[in-house]
Amino acid sequence: MTLHFLITACEPSADAIGADIIHALRTHTQQPLSFSGCGGPLMQAQGLSTLIPFHDAAKFGFGDIIWPLQYLKNIPLLRKFRNQLRSHIQQNPPHAVIALDAPGFALANAKIIRSQRPHVPQILINPPPVWAWRKKRAKIFAQHFNLILTLLPFEPPYFQQHNASSLFIGFPAAQPQIPPEHKVQEFARLHLISDSDIPIAYLPGSRTQEIQRLLPIFGKTHQILSTLMPNLKLKPFIVTPPHLIPLVQKLCPHAFPLHTPIIPSTQRHLLFARSHAALTASGTASLELSVAKIPTVIAYTLHPIIGLAASLLAPLFIHTSHVGILNILAIHLHKQPPIPEFIQQQCSPKKLAHALKILIEEPSSQISQTQKLIPHLLKNQNQPATVAAQHILPLIPTTQKHTP
Numbered sequence: 001m002t003l004h005f006l007i008t009a010c011e012p013s014a015d016a017i018g019a020d021i022i023h024a025l026r027t028h029t030q031q032p033l034s035f036s037g038c039g040g041p042l043m044q045a046q047g048l049s050t051l052i053p054f055h056d057a058a059k060f061g062f063g064d065i066i067w068p069l070q071y072l073k074n075i076p077l078l079r080k081f082r083n084q085l086r087s088h089i090q091q092n093p094p095h096a097v098i099a100l101d102a103p104g105f106a107l108a109n110a111k112i113i114r115s116q117r118p119h120v121p122q123i124l125i126n127p128p129p130v131w132a133w134r135k136k137r138a139k140i141f142a143q144h145f146n147l148i149l150t151l152l153p154f155e156p157p158y159f160q161q162h163n164a165s166s167l168f169i170g171f172p173a174a175q176p177q178i179p180p181e182h183k184v185q186e187f188a189r190l191h192l193i194s195d196s197d198i199p200i201a202y203l204p205g206s207r208t209q210e211i212q213r214l215l216p217i218f219g220k221t222h223q224i225l226s227t228l229m230p231n232l233k234l235k236p237f238i239v240t241p242p243h244l245i246p247l248v249q250k251l252c253p254h255a256f257p258l259h260t261p262i263i264p265s266t267q268r269h270l271l272f273a274r275s276h277a278a279l280t281a282s283g284t285a286s287l288e289l290s291v292a293k294i295p296t297v298i299a300y301t302l303h304p305i306i307g308l309a310a311s312l313l314a315p316l317f318i319h320t321s322h323v324g325i326l327n328i329l330a331i332h333l334h335k336q337p338p339i340p341e342f343i344q345q346q347c348s349p350k351k352l353a354h355a356l357k358i359l360i361e362e363p364s365s366q367i368s369q370t371q372k373l374i375p376h377l378l379k380n381q382n383q384p385a386t387v388a389a390q391h392i393l394p395l396i397p398t399t400q401k402h403t404p
Contacts (some may be wrong), residue, residue: 003029003396006094007037007048008109012206012241012265013284014053014101015040015170017125020385021098021392022046028389031398036092038081041242051084052077054243060092078105085109091115096121097321097394103128103141110144121146121395125169125388130158132328137295138162144296146395148389152325153376154332168388171325173287177269187270197235198276198360200225200366201294202256204248205281206241206265211248214281215302221254221279221351221356228357237271239263279352282323287377288368290326298324298341299352325403326373332351338369 005025007322008019019042026033035047040054089112097113097120099106110122124145130138135158141148143165150156151171159166193199200222204214215238222236236256240248242264252260263271268285272278272292280286289296300323322328327337340355342348357364379387 001332001398002032002034003095003398004034004036005096005098006089006113007035007045007098007100008040008102008106009037009039009100010102010105012040013173014060014126017385018043018048018100019046020100020172021100021125021384021388022048024383024385024389025393029393034250036088036094045251046048048340051088056086072152076202079359082108082112083111086116089113094120095398096123096392098123098125098392099145100125103137107141107144112145123147123149123388123395125149126151127155127159127166131155138164140402142166143363144176147391151377151384152271152329154329167391168379169391170382170384171287171377172384173284173325174291174374174377175383179269179273184273185268187267188274191237193235194233197233199235199237199274200356201237201239201268201275201278201280201289202266203239203272203278203280203285203289205283206244208244208247208283210243210300211240212251214299215248215251216255217301217347217349217352218279218301219252221352224349225355227357228353229237229360232360237275239260239265239267239268277354277356277363282341283323287325290339293367293371295363295366296339296346297352297355297359298339299347300341300343301347302344304384306390310399325377326370329373329376333373333375336369338366338373 007018015045019040022035022043023046036049037052038052039049044050052167061376064333099109113120122145124141126146127141127150128137138158139162142159142162146165148159148164148166149169150166151209153168170207202218204211204218217289223403238248238252240259240262243376245262245264248262270296272289275294278289278294279295280289284300285385286298300313322331322337323342323343324339324341325340327341330337340349
């Protein structure tokens with residue numbers, strides 16, 4: 001019997017996790033498996049049948065949907081997907097459901113699935129940061145998901161106190177990704193990177209809205225940085241998801257020097273192998289850069305209205321002052337956050353440029369701090385996807401485990 005999984009991912013980082021989990025599930029059972037839902041190119045390469053285009057799924061994330069006009073704009077798309085989901089569940093009943101990100105979207109889907117298939121196990125991977133704001137959400141998610149797998153080691157107790165089955169599986173991005181040296185050299189030749197160049201990686205995010213806000217700021221930052229360090233051959237590179245390259249190409253001439261290379265995120269590790277520093281939006285990218293031992297600065301801005309609301313509500317509801325993954329981990333370990341962050345009004349090109357200059361001149365201090373924190377995000381030496389698969393499959397009564 002073929003086991004069918006309904007699996008959803010709305011962000012590139014979740015697409016990578018989803019692809020690994022699909023592979024791990026196949027590795028740990030003898031039964032044939034099928035997968036449908038929404039996900040990106042990596043999950044599709046592992047056999048996912050998609051219900052909606054991945055670039056549409058990205059609109060269900062926090063950054064775009066929270067702004068009211070964007071929310072209103074996306075309502076028809078949300079309704080279309082949920083109608084497709086109801087019909088798909090009836091025609092292809094899943095044996096298990098896995099949600100990888102966009103917790104609000106995942107929760108709404110979980111309620112639909114629970115109403116139609118109440119006994120189907122539902123798994124949430126990378127739950128919302130209830131420790132940061134709206135802690136009461138932990139109880140809601142505990143009620144709707146049979147298993148909650150976290151990427152941060154301090155998260156499970158928030159859900160376990162509401163009788164949820166929850167455990168830490170490790171953070172996939174904490175695993176080193178070292179590309180072959182010959183590919184790094186080929187990348188350097190292709191982009192004319194000489195030994196005297198100082199490549200700087202700029203990662204303005206994975207959503208349309210944040211790229212539109214951050215890319216101009218990053219461009220001005222590079223201009224100022226070049227004037228602060230005139231004796232260095234600073235060479236900017238912009239990293240973006242492949243489907244957003246046209247947007248970056250449109251914005252780039254107004255922000256960065258002519259012919260600035262735009263690198264698809266699928267090739268980011270080749271760039272990281274040569275980069276001397278990076279400026280990135282908050283998110284998984286900041287962790288990946290630290291794992292690659294690249295001195296990093298984090299920058300982020302919200303839409304002005306959302307930013308104003310956040311500044312007014314933060315003292316009442318938000319319980320963290322940091323957005324970077326390693327900075328958040330450091331706070332929970334009672335250590336000093338190692339990565340400079342510039343959020344909202346602090347996110348100015350001048351401040352960002354000065355922070356980058358300091359890191360280019362003295363990179364070792366931040367690298368030393370981040371390398372001490374990264375092991376806390378690894379669960380022994382097991383791959384997170386392997387740990388996830390080992391806990392997901394037993395939830396399905398008909399699963400036959402793989403025996404070597």
